[in-house]
Amino acid sequence: MIDNVVAGLSGLAAGVVYLFTQGLPNAIMLVVGGTLLYLGAKKNVEPLLLIPIGMGCVLVNIPLSELGGEGGLLRIFYEMGVANEVFPLLIFVAIGAMTDFGPLLENPRILLFGAAGQFGIFLTLMLALALGFPALEAVSIAIIGACDGPTAIYVTSQYAPHLLGPVSVAAYSYMALVPIIMPPIMRALTTEKERKVRMGSVKKTVSQTTKVLFPLVVTLVGGLIAPKGLPLLGTIMLGNFMRESGAVARLTKASENEVANVVTLFLGLAIGGTMEGHAFLKPTTLAIFGMGFVAISLDVAAGVLFGKLVCAMTGGKVNPLIGAAGISAYPMAARVVQTEGLRYDKKNHLLMHAAGANTGGQIGSVVAAAVMLSVLKGMGLI
């Protein structure tokens, strides 16, 4: 009888005993999870993602909870939609349904800003390789520079699943920090005269037929060039086709709301579930966070420098600041450019031009990932 009581009590005390004997990494991650919850709930930093990620992190790090183990709830979410890439692709349908590519279509050449804004990916890839990361891990780290959470998750879950936790958290954290990261780089690389360049208003020149055909053309052309990335391109363009065709308003609305919300919840919990202390707390994680920061900073710098080049080539008709919006963090990057433009000239409204570059960055990040995957496939590495 007494033996049974002692055994029962030891079962109740096991979690606390584990925490104090070998649970230091779990204790640290409980603090990290708590911090994510605080940032999301109290500071409004990407709350839709950081709250589920933070809660997943807390749940998986409570000793002996087994939520992240075989058959555990968080593991089930992971297997259900992250390991097979379904969740990020469903998020892409939602993004496509939410995005108005109109400002980009008004001035298609602005797509090149979306290309320049991906340059950080490739420079960071070189950096990760120089630091000794294997090829596919380096690709997964560099893709943080896409500044696009679902793309980072899609690539990493396929080719470096053990890095999924740090890569996802870094990608979403830096996306949320775009308003802090961008302005100093924009100011450092431009003169006051360049920041004051006015670009005039954007005139409406795009027909609805063009808007409807655009997603189909991107799918076809992108798919032919980079078939390995077609799931990314195809799903974002499906969402946009539904939006622009206007024929399936119910599906568009559901994609924007119910699908996006439910998938975001499961995706966040699944990612949080990968942040188990013993697996997460490694020097590699710090390196990934460092390189993610470098990647996004280089994206912004490359965009601004490309903007300066275009400014010079057009005789000062393009404000180089809009180059900084050529990343995928939509619409935050465009808003930052608008704010910076107004800071130096109260009547300089760059928002629509920046929104064009920003949607170009969205397509650019997906195309960059798709092209990278196809090149890797061509090289026989995947």
Added chain:
Amino acid sequence: MNNWDFGLTMLIVAGGGTFLTLWLLGLIIDLLKRLFPLAPEKSANDR
């Protein structure tokens, strides 16, 4: 293939491929705009 060769290949082929793909898409959008221009709005007198 060593890391340096791999990185340089990705920079040139994947980076260049991204740039060219987006440039090509830009050209095609321009073409679409010419093929399907925005119809001028009808004035009250035309109706």
